[in-house]
Amino acid sequence: MQKRTLGKSGLEVSAIGLGCMGMSQSYPPLPDRNAMIGFLRAAVERGVTFFDTAEVYGPFTNEDLVGEALAPVREQVVIATKFGFKFGPDGKPMGVDSRPEHIKQAVEGSLKRLRTDVIDLYYQHRVDPNVPIEDVAGAVKDLIRDGKVKHFGMSEAGVQTIRRAHAVQPVTALQNEYSLWWRRPEEEVLPALEELEIGLVPYSPLGKGFLTGKITEDRTFASTDIRNTIPRFTPEARKANQALVDLLADIAGRKKATPAQIALAWLLAQKPWIVPIPGTTKLNRLEENIGAASIGLTPDDLKEVEIAASKITIEGARYPEHLERMTGL
Numbered sequence: 076m077q078k079r080t081l082g083k084s085g086l087e088v089s090a091i092g093l094g095c096m097g098m099s100q101s102y103p104p105l106p107d108r109n110a111m112i113g114f115l116r117a118a119v120e121r122g123v124t125f126f127d128t129a130e131v132y133g134p135f136t137n138e139d140l141v142g143e144a145l146a147p148v149r150e151q152v153v154i155a156t157k158f159g160f161k162f163g164p165d166g167k168p169m170g171v172d173s174r175p176e177h178i179k180q181a182v183e184g185s186l187k188r189l190r191t192d193v194i195d196l197y198y199q200h201r202v203d204p205n206v207p208i209e210d211v212a213g214a215v216k217d218l219i220r221d222g223k224v225k226h227f228g229m230s231e232a233g234v235q236t237i238r239r240a241h242a243v244q245p246v247t248a249l250q251n252e253y254s255l256w257w258r259r260p261e262e263e264v265l266p267a268l269e270e271l272e273i274g275l276v277p278y279s280p281l282g283k284g285f286l287t288g289k290i291t292e293d294r295t296f297a298s299t300d301i302r303n304t305i306p307r308f309t310p311e312a313r314k315a316n317q318a319l320v321d322l323l324a325d326i327a328g329r330k331k332a333t334p335a336q337i338a339l340a341w342l343l344a345q346k347p348w349i350v351p352i353p354g355t356t357k358l359n360r361l362e363e364n365i366g367a368a369s370i371g372l373t374p375d376d377l378k379e380v381e382i383a384a385s386k387i388t389i390e391g392a393r394y395p396e397h398l399e400r401m402t403g404l
Contacts, residue, residue, distance in 0.1 A: 076122025
C-alpha cells in the first residue's frame, strides 16, 4: 500500500483509509462484532494504516470495536476519532457541544474505549456555532500539550473557520465529503487547504455506495438505512444520476477496473495530500478499494472525466435540510 502525508504535519497514512461508521450504524443489517474485529485486523494485514471512527458512531460502540480490534497492532496504525456532540441520559446525541470543558471530558471517554493513551488525529465533528473556534482549537492545543492527542482535525468546516482555528493550533486534516458527485470543496476549500498545507480526508468517497454501480433505481433499503432520508437516493434521483455511474463504468472497462476503483483513483489523482476513507464491512470490497491506489489515471483520462462529468447534473440534495445546516459549507 502506498503512503501519503496529511498536510505539512508529517502524519503518514495509507493512501486509502477505512471508514468504520457502517460497522455500528446507518447501513443495516449491522455485521457481527467479532467478524468486524477480524475484518479490521485483516485490513491492517493488507496495508491499511488509517482508521476513522467517532464517539457518536453507535454512539460509543464503534470506538470500542475499533479499540479492541486494533489494540494488538496499535503501534502500526493511525486512529482518527471525533468529538463535538452532547448526549442525553439515554446515550443518544442531542446536538453539538464543543465547549472546551466538554472536549476535555470527551477525550477521556474516547481514550478509554480506543484502549490507547493517545489519539493520533482528533477532529471536531461539526462546527459548534455557540463556541468560538479559537476556544475549540485552544482546547485541542492543550490536549496535544498534555500528550493525549497528536494532531487536530476539523470536519465540514468552512474556509474562514478553518483559517481561524489554524491560527491557534495548526490543523493537520479536514474531513469533508468529496467525490465525483459532491464537488463543492473544489470551489474554496481545496485552494485554502493547499495554501495552508492541510490534508483532506474525503468521507463518502463512493457516494454512500452509489458510485460503485451496485445501487439501481429499484433498490430498496432497510427501514433504518440512512439513505432513506437522503434526497439524492430517491428512485427518481438515482435514475437521473445513473449517468455518472455509466461514465465511471466506461472508463473502468478500459482500465480493467471497477467503477468504485475509478472513483477512488480520481480522488487520489486530484492532490497528493488527499486520503479517502471508503467504508465497507466486506473483505472483497476492502480489497477492491485498496486496489484503487495502484490504478493510474492519465491526464487524458482525467480530462475525459472532467468533460463528461461537466455535462451531468447531479439530482437531489446530499443531505436532508436539517443535517445540511450542521455543515459549514
